[in-house]
Amino acid sequence: MAELGEWAALKVIREKPPGLYLDSEGEEGEVLLPRKEMPASWELGGTIEVFLYTDSEDRIIATPKRPRVMPGEFGYLKVVAETRVGSFLDWGLQKDLLLPFGEQRERVPVGRSCVVHVHVDPESGRIVASRRLGRHLSQDRPRYQPGQEVELLLYGKTEMGYKAIVDGKFGGVLFANEVFRDLRAGERTQGYIKEVRDDGKIDLSLYPPGRKRVNDLESRIEDELHRRGGFWELCDSSPAEVIHQELGVSKKAFKQATGALFRKRKIVISDDGIRLTDGQAPPRG
Structure with missing residues (x-):
């Protein structure tokens, strides 16, 4: 039994000039898969995987295309038009997705993108988007562990x-x-x-905790040293912003990782940079 906003495999009942009629096996009854979206091969009694949404006249129709954001999910979609009822977003289907003005904190200009929650509105019965994200976040207590x-x-x-x-x-x-x-x-x-x-x-x-974070950074530094032929003009005296630009980490994290590599005798730290030890450096050639 398929309902609005769901992805399902529906049986082909018959073909008519508008397209194929599919059995939703539920309250929606028969739904149309428009001719221009019909697959190249199909058969009566066979099934086609489709997504159910509404057309411009609020009739439930089927499409073989999966939207960029499914109902119940959050996603990042581009505003393609603005009307008197709200903005419309490109979600990958023939009919764009409505973002009502009542679901916006501020207007998003056409051509810009925004994070939204997609859902079936219980009042209108339509699939809509919302920028009032807090309403759609779970209120259950998260069961995560530190470092997860x-x-x-x-x-x-x-x-x-x-x-x-x-x-x-x-x-x-x-x-x-x-x-x-x-x-x-x-x-x-x-x-x-x-x-x-x-x-x-x-x-x-953004970073794994404790030892794992340092291990990951150690590997990145080693890989970069090999790529650079064994020497990198980056060291403890380098400005924090330069270290961040190169590695995306703090100076403290960089010093922890290079210190660990030094203790493992994998690198030598000098005033002009860091270099792989003789046993680690790539051959010259």
């Missing part, structure tokens, strides 16, 4: 830091003083749980 790896979708910046959606479900914050690279709304990136507070709010980090 998660997927982040960034959606805003405050004086405190960057807001992120964690695993498509919870809200979290990356504190500005712990971020050492440029971030933008709509960016998807890997992150780590620092802490789940008593009130359920999540503190995040």
